[in-house]
Structures are given as structure tokens and as C-alpha cells.
Amino acid sequence: MALRSIIRRASSSINTNYRIWAQEKQNDTSQFTKSHLLNSGYLRDGQIPEALQYDHAYKLTTLSNGVRVATEPFDNAIATVGVMIEAGSRNETMANTGIAHFLEHLHFKGTNKRTRIQLESEIENMGGNLNAYTSRETTLYQMQVFKNDVSRAMEIISDMLLSSKYDKTSIEIEREVILREAQEVDADMREMILENVHYTAYRNHIMGQPILGHKTSIMQINRDQLKKFIYTHYVGPRIVVLGAGPISHDQLVDIAEKNFGKVAKTTEYPFDGEDPPEFCGSSIYVRNDLDELAHMGVFYEAPSWKHEDYWPFLLLQRIMEYDPNAPINTNYPYGLYNYMNRWFGDMKDIKKQECLFIPYRDTGMFGHYASGEFITSLIKPTIDRKQTYLEELSFEEIQRAKNKIYTELLAIEAGSDMIQTLGCQLIYMDKKVPKTEIASRIAAMDKKYLEATYKKWFSEGDTALAIYGPTSTIQRINEV
Amino acid sequence: MIKWSILKNGVRVLTEKTPFPTSINLGVLLDVGTRDETPKISGTLHALKKIYLRTHTNSDEQKNYCTVQMSGGDFSMDYDQEKTYYHGTCLAHDTYDFLQMARDCIFDEKNEEDAKIAHERLSEHWKANQNVMPDQLITSFMLPAAFGENGIGLPLDGHEGAYPSITHTTMNEFRNTCISPEKIIVAAAGVNNHEEFENSVKPYFENLQAPEHLKARIPSQYLGGEFRHEIQSDMTYMSLSFEGVSWTNDKMPAFQVLRTAIGEGGGFSTGGPGKGMHSRAYNTFLRKYPFLESVKCINQHFTDTGLFTILISGLKAYSGHMAEAMVKETLDLQRMTDIEIARAKNLLKNQALLTLEKTGPRIEDTVKMFMTFGSQKNYIELIDAVTPQQVRELASKVIKTRPSLVILGQGTENVPSFDKFQARLS
Numbered sequence: 001m002a003l004r005s006i007i008r009r010a011s012s013s014i015n016t017n018y019r020i021w022a023q024e025k026q027n028d029t030s031q032f033t034k035s036h037l038l039n040s041g042y043l044r045d046g047q048i049p050e051a052l053q054y055d056h057a058y059k060l061t062t063l064s065n066g067v068r069v070a071t072e073p074f075d076n077a078i079a080t081v082g083v084m085i086e087a088g089s090r091n092e093t094m095a096n097t098g099i100a101h102f103l104e105h106l107h108f109k110g111t112n113k114r115t116r117i118q119l120e121s122e123i124e125n126m127g128g129n130l131n132a133y134t135s136r137e138t139t140l141y142q143m144q145v146f147k148n149d150v151s152r153a154m155e156i157i158s159d160m161l162l163s164s165k166y167d168k169t170s171i172e173i174e175r176e177v178i179l180r181e182a183q184e185v186d187a188d189m190r191e192m193i194l195e196n197v198h199y200t201a202y203r204n205h206i207m208g209q210p211i212l213g214h215k216t217s218i219m220q221i222n223r224d225q226l227k228k229f230i231y232t233h234y235v236g237p238r239i240v241v242l243g244a245g246p247i248s249h250d251q252l253v254d255i256a257e258k259n260f261g262k263v264a265k266t267t268e269y270p271f272d273g274e275d276p277p278e279f280c281g282s283s284i285y286v287r288n289d290l291d292e293l294a295h296m297g298v299f300y301e302a303p304s305w306k307h308e309d310y311w312p313f314l315l316l317q318r319i320m321e322y323d324p325n326a327p328i329n330t331n332y333p334y335g336l337y338n339y340m341n342r343w344f345g346d347m348k349d350i351k352k353q354e355c356l357f358i359p360y361r362d363t364g365m366f367g368h369y370a371s372g373e374f375i376t377s378l379i380k381p382t383i384d385r386k387q388t389y390l391e392e393l394s395f396e397e398i399q400r401a402k403n404k405i406y407t408e409l410l411a412i413e414a415g416s417d418m419i420q421t422l423g424c425q426l427i428y429m430d431k432k433v434p435k436t437e438i439a440s441r442i443a444a445m446d447k448k449y450l451e452a453t454y455k456k457w458f459s460e461g462d463t464a465l466a467i468y469g470p471t472s473t474i475q476r477i478n479e480v
Numbered sequence: 481m482i483k484w485s486i487l488k489n490g491v492r493v494l495t496e497k498t499p500f501p502t503s504i505n506l507g508v509l510l511d512v513g514t515r516d517e518t519p520k521i522s523g524t525l526h527a528l529k530k531i532y533l534r535t536h537t538n539s540d541e542q543k544n545y546c547t548v549q550m551s552g553g554d555f556s557m558d559y560d561q562e563k564t565y566y567h568g569t570c571l572a573h574d575t576y577d578f579l580q581m582a583r584d585c586i587f588d589e590k591n592e593e594d595a596k597i598a599h600e601r602l603s604e605h606w607k608a609n610q611n612v613m614p615d616q617l618i619t620s621f622m623l624p625a626a627f628g629e630n631g632i633g634l635p636l637d638g639h640e641g642a643y644p645s646i647t648h649t650t651m652n653e654f655r656n657t658c659i660s661p662e663k664i665i666v667a668a669a670g671v672n673n674h675e676e677f678e679n680s681v682k683p684y685f686e687n688l689q690a691p692e693h694l695k696a697r698i699p700s701q702y703l704g705g706e707f708r709h710e711i712q713s714d715m716t717y718m719s720l721s722f723e724g725v726s727w728t729n730d731k732m733p734a735f736q737v738l739r740t741a742i743g744e745g746g747g748f749s750t751g752g753p754g755k756g757m758h759s760r761a762y763n764t765f766l767r768k769y770p771f772l773e774s775v776k777c778i779n780q781h782f783t784d785t786g787l788f789t790i791l792i793s794g795l796k797a798y799s800g801h802m803a804e805a806m807v808k809e810t811l812d813l814q815r816m817t818d819i820e821i822a823r824a825k826n827l828l829k830n831q832a833l834l835t836l837e838k839t840g841p842r843i844e845d846t847v848k849m850f851m852t853f854g855s856q857k858n859y860i861e862l863i864d865a866v867t868p869q870q871v872r873e874l875a876s877k878v879i880k881t882r883p884s885l886v887i888l889g890q891g892t893e894n895v896p897s898f899d900k901f902q903a904r905l906s
């Protein structure tokens with residue numbers, strides 16, 4: 001921790017002011033100029049691309065019961081509205097794992113006002129598109145509709161969330177569907193490894209349990225449990241109503257007031273799973289000698305969404321990440337400017353490699369997923385690699401990763417991407433973080449700062465390891 | 481806001497000033513595709529794609545890859561039967577580098593080394609694709625069954641085993657005889673000033689000359705007919721196609737609506753509303769016939785023709801029943817209700833508008849429209865103008881034309897003959 005005081009805080013000179021785009025650069029004739037770049041062709045530390053100096057206007061209103069309403073209006077033919085709830089599989093107990101995801105399914109199955117068929121045809125007939133996602137900490141329902149259908153879309157979402165029937169027949173049908181879905185997730189090796197990494201890293205916490213739940217508890221979930229989960233977690237301060245596109249903020253506030261204004265502000269039940277999980281160094285391996293490929297996940301503890309080191313980890317992940325379009329193959333010149341990828345690429349057995357940063361509210365994990373033929377012999381080098389990685393961290397690699405983040409930020413264009421970004425920022429950071437601010441934070445980071453951050457987190461600390469496949473050298477894993 | 485102009489050699493330059501600042505989304509569209517190959521040189525574009533970053537004049541593959549990586553963006557090449565599209569994303573200050581790279585990637589002469597590397601990568605491609613899933617395999621038979629093994633019927637990937645005969649000379653000749661400046665549009669979205677972009681394009685694209693002998697595209701000819709193929713599988717795969725229409729045909733929007741009304745479905749989950757869960761694929765095909773595993777309607781448009789296809793798969797023991805279901809439901813398309821058509825129109829508009837939300841797909845759409853129509857069409861208005869009557873008339877007309885039939889899997893002998901199929905439908 002003593003190290004921390006001598007690190008130059010990258011956040012000390014962050015420009016959080018952004019400009020609202022107003023077509024001001026109408027006749028700019030030097031958009032492609034390189035005059036502002038260093039001789040090496042890169043942006044100076046602290047300098048962000050011109051296009052990232054702007055963001056959409058943004059408005060936030062909090063209703064009396066704590067529900068937040070946020071809009072990012074822009075001109076478009078399609079409007080995106082959504083409701084993000086700060087509740088997910090981490091708010092379950094061992095007795096009801098999978099209930100958050102179960103609820104998501106049942107919300108599509110009919111309300112007091114609409115039967116399932118009516119609900120489906122109403123949305124399909126109006127040209128709407130409804131999606132929902134359940135993660136460990138949040139649940140998102142979103143609809144993309146023609147611009148005149150905004151209030152109808154919000155009414156449908158609130159009807160689903162607050163007046164669903166959870167009737168017995170639907171519960172039984174969905175139980176089967178979810179069990180089949182769980183089988184599919186298990187068959188996806190990458191998903192399975194990530195679930196196993198969570199299990200082993202958060203052994204003493206509900207965070208370690210799979211999002212879809214355990215078969216035994218899925219078999220037992222009933223209507224009362226479902227309703228209790230709603231009463232407990234769907235309270236005002238944990239609900240964010242989101243809109244992007246051709247939506248007036250005042251209109252959305254009115255609609256939200258009408259539909260979510262009566263949601264309770266507090267609950268009589270205590271929230272489950274709110275205690276911070278402890279990252280536990282451990283390993284889990286599943287032996288299957290019949291499978292040709294082995295899969296592994298090697299993960300370390302990393303900052304949470306709320307930690308100031310969240311930002312440098314965004315950059316560290318891009319520095320190490322694998323170019324998903326590039327097959328690992330020595331015929332391709334793809335290793336250059338990405339030493340981690342080249343290092344993995346030189347290992348002939350590796351077929352796939354991916355670097356992941358998975359932050360949560362009060363914890364996070366960072367590491368690699370890889371698959372290949374003789375992967376067990378790679379585990380120790382991969383872990384050792386963690387210590388030596390920084391020696392090769394070059395100026396070019398940092399620049400490449402910064403540019404990657406800039407283009408990713410500029411690619412947040414669709415309403416659905418915008419409300420997902422905004423929803424997470426409001427839930428985890430209590431404010432919208434403009435693209436300009438994110439870019440400025442990234443731009444301010446230099447090698448020294450990244451090195452210090454990296455050392456702070458990785459010079460010691462535990463490893464969570466998950467392995468699957470023909471692990472014939474299983475003894476060696478124990479030695480690790 | 482779209483602006484366009486023509487360079488003095490005929491290359492068109494098109495820009496879109498996006499409503500909000502974004503990356504530069506660059507695209508170079510060439511009016512050339514696999515239909516311009518011949519059976520002898522089929523697979524040339526596939527070979528070119530495998531080495532699309534290999535240049536020689538100003539850079540090499542490694543340098544190009546680094547240019548893309550360091551930019552933080554991407555750059556790739558796609559092609560289909562009629563068009564080849566080099567496209568990428570970068571920050572504004574990398575625009576010149578990307579233009580230079582795009583030009584070199586398209587026009588640099590390929591050499592023997594390039595051909596050797598292309599062969600290595602094609603060999604890997606075919607090794608990795610040895611076990612093509614039957615549902616992919618059947619889509620590759622649809623066009624040859626309808627148009628013969630020439631022009632549009634040529635495979636996108638070429639034939640396995642034929643690639644060694646594609647040399648660097650083949651690739652260079654193909655480019656030199658099929659591409660002329662009039663067949664090129666250089667486009668970018670995220671551009672503030674059209675003139676600045678035009679001036680940036682000029683040094684790279686204005687000195688291109690038209691080839692002495694430009695190969696004219698051979699008009700397509702619909703043949704129809706049937707193709708049966710036994711493969712090891714528990715399932716039977718069946719596709720029924722009819723000649724469709726070109727992009728510029730008045731009936732194009734009605735075909736799109738009909739396709740959306742049939743939709744596609746399969747698997748145990750229907751997804752959420754908005755993906756066509758009340759389309760005919762779910763509401764009639766899969767509901768009425770439990771032996772069906774999946775249903776998909778495919779609608780392809782080209783510059784002078786098109787293909788309209790219904791593709792089903794089901795348990796092999798029921799292959800005879802599958803044929804019966806296919807005939808019955810195809811005949812029933814003439815009785816598409818107003819509600820179904822209104823729903824399909826809204827769904828189609830929603831899908832189109834969602835695609836156009838992102839700058840990359842939007843500029844691709846615009847530049848392809850310019851190549852096809854010479855101007856930008858409002859696709860949404862075209863869909864709006866389609867009436868239920870038009871869709872029903874279209875359906876009853878098209879199913880009486882000569883079909884093409886592909887049957888894959890086991891139990892194909894239980895499927896009635898082509899003539900019987902045709903007799904039932906007309």
C-alpha cells in the first residue's frame with residue numbers, strides 16, 4: 001500500500017467537461033490532419049481524439065420513491081427504452097439459485113392484463129423488439145420501438161415486471177426450457193470455464209454459483225419464491241428507467257412516474273448476497289479424457305466497478321487481449337504489437353486465447369481463458385508470465401490499446417448499447433461518465449502508472465484456476 | 481447527410497456526415513463478385529481474401545496488420561456473388577494511411593509467393609471445414625440447383641481441391657479484366673467535409689486506368705430443377721426455391737415482406753417478441769408438423785435476378801411427410817392474412833432501422849444502393865408502400881413458376897419426384 005502514495009494519480013488532471021454536439025464543425029477542412037500528433041504518429045499522453053470531445057446531452061431525474069430516470073436524446077427513427085434493476089443471481093440464496101433468471105423467463109409469459117399470446121402479438125404487431133438479460137448483479141429489460149410507441153413500450157415493460165401472473169403452467173413449462181438452456185451453457189466450454197472460475201474464486205459466496213442456478217433448486221422454484229424475490233429487490237432505489245433516441249426526458253419521467261411511481265421505496269425483507277465476497281485462491285478441474293481439447297481459466301483478483309483502478313484495468317485488458325479475428329498461427333504476422341498474444345501464439349498447442357476483465361460491485365477478476373491440446377503444461381508458465389509480463393510492456397502496445405478504447409467508445413452508437421452503458425454507470429458509479437471523461441482518463445495513463453497499478457494488484461495475490469479436459473498430467477496441477 | 485462526386489477517371493466518391501461524431505468508417509466497393517469468375521477460376525476471390533493484406537508497393541502484410549492494430553480499428557475484405565467490399569474503421573488522423581492501404585490491397589500485383597501463401601491458407605480452410613454441417617451444405621446447393629454451376633451458381637468459396645490451379649497470374653488477370661474505375665465507389669462515413677475526403681482519395685484512386693478489355697458480366701439464366709444427395713444424417717434437409725427478382729425490380733419490397741412473414745425458427749426457444757415468433761415458421765410449420773426441426777425463408781436479390789427459398793429440416797423417417805408439408809404450406813402462402821402482412825412489414829422496418837443505427841452497416845448499405853440504383857433509396861418507404869394484395873398476388877404467381885428442389889440426407893427416396901412437386905404447386 002505504501003507504493004500507492006508515490007503513484008502519480010492519473011485522475012488528477014482529468015477533463016470531465018464534454019461538449020454537446022451541435023453540428024458546429026460544419027466546414028472543418030482539416031479533419032484528417034496529423035499535425036497534432038507526435039512524430040511517431042501517436043497522440044500525446046493526455047490528448048484525446050477530436051471526435052471524443054463530444055457527447056450526447058443527458059438528463060437524470062429521481063422520482064420520490066428513488067426510481068431514477070435517465071435519457072440520452074438524439075435524432076433517430078427507433079427509440080430504445082429499458083429498465084435496469086440492481087438485482088441478479090448474487091441476490092439469491094443456496095435454496096433458490098437460478099431464481100433471478102427464472103423470473104426473467106416468466107416475465108414474458110403473461111400478466112393480469114395480457115395473456116402470453118396477447119403480449120407477444122402486441123409487441124410483434126407494433127414492430128417492437130423485446131430483450132432481457134440477467135447477470136450476477138443486474139437485470140435489464142429493453143425494447144426498441146418506432147418513435148411514437150415509447151409510452152406503450154414502457155407500459156408493456158412495467159406491466160411485465162410488476163403484474164406478471166407467474167401461473168403454475170408457465171412455471172412448469174419454463175422449468176423445462178431453463179433446464180435445457182442450462183445444458184447448452186454447460187456444453188459451451190468457455191461459459192462453463194467462466195462459471196467454474198467464479199465457483200472456485202468465490203467459494204464462500206453466492207457469487208460463485210451459476211447464473212442459471214443448480215438443477216436441484218431450479219426443480220423446486222415456486223410462485224411464492226418468485227413473488228418474494230420481486231418484493232425484496234424491485235424497490236425504487238434499485239430501479240433505473242432508461243431511454244435513448246427520439247425521446248423527450250420530461251415525457252419519459254411522466255411515463256415512469258405513471259408506471260413505476262407506486263413501487264415501494266424500501267422492503268420488509270433483507271437483501272440477500274450484499275456482503276462483499278472474498279476472492280479465494282483455489283482450483284477446480286474436471287477431467288474428461290475423451291475430449292480432444294482442454295480448456296483453462298486463470299484468474300486473479302482485480303478492481304471492482306467502484307475502485308479507482310477500474311480505469312487502468314480497462315486499458316490493461318486491451319493491452320493483453322487477443323485479436324479475435326486473428327487465428328493463432330505463425331503464418332500470420334499477427335503477434336506483433338501484442339506480446340501476450342504472440343507468447344500464447346508461440347505455444348503450438350494453444351488454439352484460443354482471450355483476456356478478460358470482469359468487474360463487479362465490490363470485487364472483480366482479471367485473467368485468461370485459453371483452450372488447446374496439452375494445456376496442463378501451460379498453466380504454470382501462464383501464472384509465471386504474470387510476473388514478467390510488464391518487462392515487455394512497450395510504448396506502442398499502450399498506444400495501440402488506447403486507440404482501441406477510443407474506437408470502442410466511438411462505436412457506442414446504437415440505442416441499446418447506450419442504455420446498457422448508461423445503466424451500468426448509474427448503478428455502479430452513481431452518475432453518467434461521459435465518453436470524453438473515459439477517454440481523458442485513458443489518455444492520461446503512462447507506462448509508469450500502468451506498471452505501478454499492475455504491480456499493486458499482481459505482485460502477490462491468489463490465483464483462481466479452472467481446468468477441463470484430458471488432464472492426464474493432473475499431478476502437475478497440484479504442484480502449481 | 482450524403483454527398484457524392486465523380487473523379488475524372490470515373491471513380492465515385494461518397495461521404496456521409498454522421499449526425500454525431502464517430503470514427504471514420506471507410507469502404508471501397510467494387511462491382512465484382514464470384515459470378516464474374518468462371519468454373520475454371522472459381523475460388524479466385526476466396527484466394528484473394530486469404531491474402532488481402534499482402535501488398536508490395538508501399539508496405540507488406542506485416543506493416544498493414546500493424547497499421548490496423550495500432551489504429552485501434554479494423555480493416556477487412558468481404559465478397560459475395562456480385563460485390564467485393566474492402567472496409568475498415570479508424571480514427572480521423574489515420575484516414576490517409578487506410579486509403580493508401582486499401583488501394584494497395586486491391587491493386588498491388590500479386591506474385592508467386594502470394595499464391596503460395598494463399599494455397600497454404602486455403603488448405604487450412606478446407607481442412608477446418610471438412611465436416612460442413614448439412615444445414616450449411618444445403619444452402620450452398622440452392623443457387624447451383626437454380627442457375628446451374630456457372631455465374632451466380634458458382635460457389636462463394638470455390639471448389640475444394642481446385643484451389644491449387646489458382647496462380648498469381650489468375651488473380652492478377654481477374655482484377656485486370658473485371659475492375660474499371662466506373663466499378664469503384666470509395667466511401668466514408670463520419671466525414672465532416674466532402675471536399676476534404678475527395679481530395680484525400682484523389683492521390684490513390686484518380687490515376688487508375690480502365691483496362692483495355694473489360695470483361696462484361698454474363699446475364700444470369702434461371703434453369704430450375706432438382707438435386708438429391710445422400711449424406712449420413714438422422715435428418716432430411718429440403719429446400720424449395722423459385723426465381724425471385726432483382727434489387728431494382730418493383731416487386732423487391734413485396735418479396736422482402738413475404739420472406740419476413742414466413743420468417744425462420746427452430747430449436748427449443750423462440751426468443752423474445754420481435755424476432756418473428758408469430759411468423760409462419762412458428763405459427764404453422766413448426767406448430768402443425770412436430771417432425772420438423774427448423775424452417776427458414778431465404779430471399780436473395782441480385783442485379784438481374786433473385787431467388788426465393790423455403791428451407792426445412794426434419795426427422796428422416798418423415799421425409800415423405802416433409803414434402804407434403806412443404807407443398808401444403810407453400811400453397812397456403814396465397815392466403816396470407818392482412819394482419820400477418822402488417823406484422824411482417826413492421827418487423828422488417830424495425831430490423832432495417834436497427835441495422836442502420838450503426839455507422840458501419842449504414843455506409844455499407846448506402847454505398848451498395850448507389851452501386852445498384854445510382855442513388856439512395858428510402859427502403860422504409862418502399863416497405864410501407866407494399867399492400868397485402870400485392871403480397872398475396874406475388875405468392876400465388878411465384879409458386880406456379882418452375883421450382884428448384886434440393887434434398888439432402890437420408891430417406892430422399894420417399895420424397896416425390898420433381899414433376900410431382902411441380903404438378904401439385906401449379
